[in-house]
Amino acid sequence: MSETHAQTVAYVRDSMLPPQPPPMRSSGAVLWLRANLFSGPVNILLTLIGLGILWLIFDTLWPWLSHSVWNAGSIRECRQIVSETYGPEANGACFAVIRARWHQFVLGFYPQEFYWRPILAFGLLFLALAPLLFGASVRARRIVLAIATVLTVLSAAMLDTGLAVLAGMTALMLAWSALIDARPGRALLASLLYPFAGVWLLWGGSLWGPVMVLAGFGVGLAVWRVAARFGMLAVAAGAAAAALWWWLVSAPLAGLLAGAVPLRLVPVTSDQFGGFVLSITIGIAGIALSLPIGIVLALARRSDMPVVKMLAVMFIEFIRGVPLIALLFVASLLLNYFLPPGTSFDIVLRVIIMVTLFSAAYVAEVIRGGLAALPRGQYEAADALGLDYWKAQRLIILPQALKISIPGIVSTFIGMFKDTTLVVFVGLFDPLKAMSDTVRASFEWKGAYWEPYFFVGAIFFVLCFGMSRYSMHLERRLKRGNR
Amino acid sequence: MQPLTAETRQADETAIDIVKLNKWYGTFHVLRDIDLHVSRGERIVIAGPSGSGKSTLIRCINRLEEHQTGKIVVDGTELTHDLKNIDKVRSEVGMVFQHFNLFPHLTILENCTLAPIWVRKIPRREAEETAMHFLEKVRIPDQARKYPGQLSGGQQQRVAIARALCMRPRIMLFDEPTSALDPEMIKEVLDTMIELAEEGMTMLCVTHEMGFAQAVAHRVIFMDQGQIVEQNTPTEFFNNPKSERTKLFLSQILGH
């Protein structure tokens, strides 16, 4: 074959060439500009348009922001200050309204002397979430814990919280952080206790109420453990035992215990909730409750039992086919009709139920995607090892599927959190519209349109953007695979 | 533990008994009147062209697939729709897949201890000891704390074998355990399998590794179109195939 070229080709390099620096072409600011902004007529045009837009935004916003007034007692005073300082034509933001009323946007009508309670509740939330969300990197977790602790205590201190309470808060948060750092396994259990602690802090009342609810779960679990041999029957028995406990035992027992040891916080009713406390409460309750429901729905929808599947599909499609506003109106107008005569419960709770069902349907779809992404081999390997359906789901399938679905779940959560502003239409005081309207209804701040929107929008942006960045970070980490 | 009566001994000597097994996918007849008797300690290699039903047969034995007619008795337990029987059979039969199917979210050790702990209800400590024992056997004890994604294909397949062994099965099924591996890794896995064979484990193995078949199999079964076309000892099978199809097949796989 190779006779024609044989003589010419033999070649051996005797010394390897060292790498050279690249020729001076790919660096320098001018070159960068040329390459990234002015690389052709279309690009030049686009750049000019972009600059124009930037200028437009700057030109409208900057004078307003730079002429802002932070110290004033009313909007009229604000305007006066602006026109005195910057001339009669000047237009300035009156952030004094935020300064005067920011606590109302954030904490609603929560009693002033108890401001530390919601703050502590949300601070603890980060401690509860840390082992779940930031478990992968010890450093990230420590940073989050430290920031959460410091911020919580700081903001509580700024709100005139008593020294004793402050010390208690600090001690609690430090102890919990230490637990997370030393015994991550235990910390996960502590995270499970969080919902009860959060509810107690926010609504107050006797500690025994939440404790009894928690005990119900314990009872159910114990019965299930004891009866575990009987498979599915054990689950039913556990559920029944828990239900009996809640129904019959818990209320009297709680009363009894409260009589003996009255661990009580002053109760705060839901109508005092408003602003971001309300949004965040609804949002977090919604996601925490919708996750398990979503998982069950997703499993049901992938089930090979037609009846179960059909019910799940009907539920999911119904919820997804109806606007959230309609569901909120159902919560406010109709839910009482569906319950036995005479029952009437808190509108916040009803809204939470609806929001939960709503996001459960979306979460279910996300998790279904995660389940579908798992290779069949995983199911088969679990089967071949003799794991039954629930064990296989719990140990093999769900951990993987949930991991894949986290980004989707987070974006569902972001959507839901944004949607909590819609509760204004059923008469709750959301931070956006209801609170702004309330603030504007007062004589001092009538006419302050832009500032509240600006403030509330900025908070929403920070929270949602933070969450979406976090989920992108997760996505990247997941793409890299298992370490 | 029971005294060996005639009957139990009979059952004891038979590992798998398949009688007139038929299976359809929809209307497609994949397995046709399969009769197969495997004694305890016997090692069988199943070969055949793609689509001939080898995997399906293997998967029927631990009920990853349901059969429609005929009878499969594994270790004295007949496979019916009864869940208890299925569970019993599955915990007696270990299976190694072509694509390993390790659980990527668990470490190697956890992969190996999962089923013993949750199915056999063995204490964790004990399960881990067993797992380390088998990991040593497949010569990767040092990888126990890693995740599957960090191992090479050959190592992963050896973990898969160890995982199956941890359930202390009486029968091992292999479905083309080496065909997804790079050539260098094939040898590692085959070595492990040969060692297992030497310990007297009952094995059914779908493979085209003829060297392996020659070395360890008691019997080679050749399947085509859902039927057993020929079976024989390895030497006879390779050197002296009877049926035309077998000859054709052998010429293809040995040719390349």
Next chain:
Amino acid sequence: MQPLTAETRQADETAIDIVKLNKWYGTFHVLRDIDLHVSRGERIVIAGPSGSGKSTLIRCINRLEEHQTGKIVVDGTELTHDLKNIDKVRSEVGMVFQHFNLFPHLTILENCTLAPIWVRKIPRREAEETAMHFLEKVRIPDQARKYPGQLSGGQQQRVAIARALCMRPRIMLFDEPTSALDPEMIKEVLDTMIELAEEGMTMLCVTHEMGFAQAVAHRVIFMDQGQIVEQNTPTEFFNNPKSERTKLFLSQILGH
């Protein structure tokens, strides 16, 4: 068509001429002072460890990557920033990728006729005839109406070869065309390539299939760290490697 003057003959006999080619990715120097002259009809195999710049070299030849210094002349056309030159070169040079890169939304036939119709402006009827001709050559004319997703890997790679051939290129580049394939399918593809070689096509092929190199290559080029370390006829290269690196490399790939 032109009378062969000394110059055009010169150009005509040179398929590719690469002089002092240097390329950087950012500050990373991938190709260092590459000099390579390929005559018409010559068949060259490029080998080397992973990351040595083989793919980059191949991809510079049809300007999928831009080079920074040096000169590449393909079939008499120098590759500069001039779009016309690039178009010209690309329509003269066919390329087959490791992962086939067939267009999944088009049938096999459409994959093969797309470029002739839109680039060469050949009537559809005619393009289809050509396509069928080459599909026959790679022995899959019966799959013409299917979609890439419906074919096996080996078949897909053969389609990719046919697709490149439909542009009637004078030079074919192959970038590890068989390394994503299962062993059985490698042979199909190599057979097709050998056939091509026999017809006298100029070929540059990155591959580690040493059998193939021995059978068809005029020259084997060994690259490491972005440089051509050794080149020689296949026989010499395999039996009598000169440089230490080549020896090391050969011992690795032949060892397994």
Next chain:
Amino acid sequence: AEGDTLNEVKTRGVLNCGVNTGLVGFAAPDANGNWSGFDVAFCKALAAAVLGDGEKVKYVPLTGQTRFTALSSGEVDILARNSTWTFQRDTDLKLDFIGVNYYDGQGFMVRKDQRVTSAKELNGASICIQTGTTTELNLADYFKANNMEYRPVNIDSNAEGEQQYLARACDAYTTDVSGLAATRAAFADPENHIILPEIVSKEPLGPAVRHGDNNWGDIARWTLYALVAAEEYGVTSANIDELAKSSGNPEVQRLLGATDELGTMIGLDAAWAVRAIKAGGNYGEIFAKTIGEETPIGLARGLNAQWTQGGLLYAMPFR
């Protein structure tokens, strides 16, 4: 059913009172979430009568759209949210209006510089209107009857209406005259806006309860009358303790539970009316404190004066 609501309220210990989401003077929360206003005062009086403490009220803010459903579904015990008493609401919506606490009428507010002096000149105008209210229907009827056209600008709450009107997104703002006055009072330049003389509808505003629980209706109704009667007989929050002991007027004695125990007839105790009046004063005091001429709202008593003063307020006899 009969007697249920009273028992429920008593066991709950809190009165659920449906109020406006924010209408200064009638019902609005301040910066700390404390509610005050004309309607709120009635809630307080009722709570004082029933529960003994005017602060035991949970205010449920209701939009124009959710108010009646909230009442029928039992979410609130009483609706004190400036709602007009109409035939359809009383019958078809299964509500019971227990009386009128404010006689109102729908009017129009325009800015002075438009030089409109009569609603009849509003042909073709854009008019801001709150959806889900009777004003919406009245407006349609009025323009139809006068053969005029208009462009409705629908708004969801008074706050939004104010904003739209001030931004001149509508030429006129229509709602109950009291509401207009309250809104105008809050403007930076009230003098530049006028309320047109035409009153296009009768708007008797009053608290409402559910159909079917007559006893609860009675309690609410007579609490309202107690406030009105107290004004008529000169009983104020200041002199009530004294009068309860020493009033010579038998009607006052009955009212204040000194002689007949009227309270027990409606399931309360004798001092119910005393507590109700003490909670925020009599009708006149409440009016003066929340929306009267001394307040920024600056409403005159007008139709809402006692019948003895030429108004329409007329409490049924306590006997």
Next chain:
Amino acid sequence: MVSYPGAESPPFRLSMLIYDRRYRSLTLQAVVFILAMLAASWFINNTLQNLAALGKTLSFDFLFRRAGYDIPQQLIPYNSDDTHLRAAVVGLLNTLLVSFLGCITATILGVLAGVLRLSSNWLIARLMTVYVEIFRNIPLLLWILLILAIFSEVLPPPNAYRGDTPEAGMILFETIAPTNRYTAIPSLGMTNSPGTLTFGRIGISWAFITYAVAFVAAVLAHRLIRARAQRVQDRTGIRPVTWWISLSIYLLPLLFLTWYFGLHLVPPALRGFNFADGINLDNSFVVLWLALTLYTGAFIAEITRAGILAVSKGQSEAAFALGLRPRRTMSLVVLPQALRVIVPPLISQYLNLTKNSSLAIAVGYMDLRGTLGGTTLNQTGREMECMVLMMAVYLVLCLGISSGMNLFNSGVRLKER
């Protein structure tokens, strides 16, 4: 069921209900079904009891009573004497209108932003990223309120156009007057009107019909020309230039009809309080439309970007290697594949937009929720009936859209082995 020769079934025992795979699934399903039915009947029973206690019955009679309220924007004739049903239909049409227009503009904006986000122009790419992030992370309600505030606070009232030296001037050659109530745009007038075709109270101008017919004919002709061009290309390899023929097919009849009917624009003019003659696009509508467009556009931009990125680099490289130019590569190779990735999430954005249009409540736009679920509900007190009806309509709408998506999906799914 297929029956298999020789398949025998063992005798039935009770324990098989739990331990036999086949029966176990049946048992479970029966249990679940019974539980579901029990729950449903419990709810229904409660509802009936509660309604009975209130003396209400379920009845849809109210739909045929006089509505009594006016609706600012109506696509079919409506006045306050019409029934609630008609009001609901007017509301539904308003929902459909804003959703439909919103979907179109959001798609245009979103695709543009998504493509520009991938642009090599650093500034534009950053700007688009900022746009996407800002709109995705702030509630839609805020955007609606903000845009509404901008419209009502910044734009001039109609009054400002009055007088010899008006404070505000119409834009675009004195034809469009944006005000803080509505945007007044010209309407169409005809000097030579061919009359109208009426169905009951809905009239359609014959001129409109003629235009529609001309347009459809032009589309058909255009298709024919394209097909012919394709045939020529198939035969000779060279595609004839046809754009000017197509253009004239569209334009010439249009111009002719316009001349024939004497069609012209009637600019809005200020009469009394408001602009008349032209068409006044209510701000409630424009604001909602704009907000939905901007908000959904941000999501669509992300989808577009992801779709384009999902087409592997190998695809465009293969096309380049075959000598295809970038533009052709985009249209022949990348876009057809990206579309398959883009369309399903795009449709679910359309669903979201449709559902989000119910936020019309914040601007007082009378959509389905504003009429049937708002004023009608309030005037009649029929919350149960109104809500059920309203949710049913939304459900039908959404299921319709998503079954359309499924059809598309199964149509374009890549063929696999």
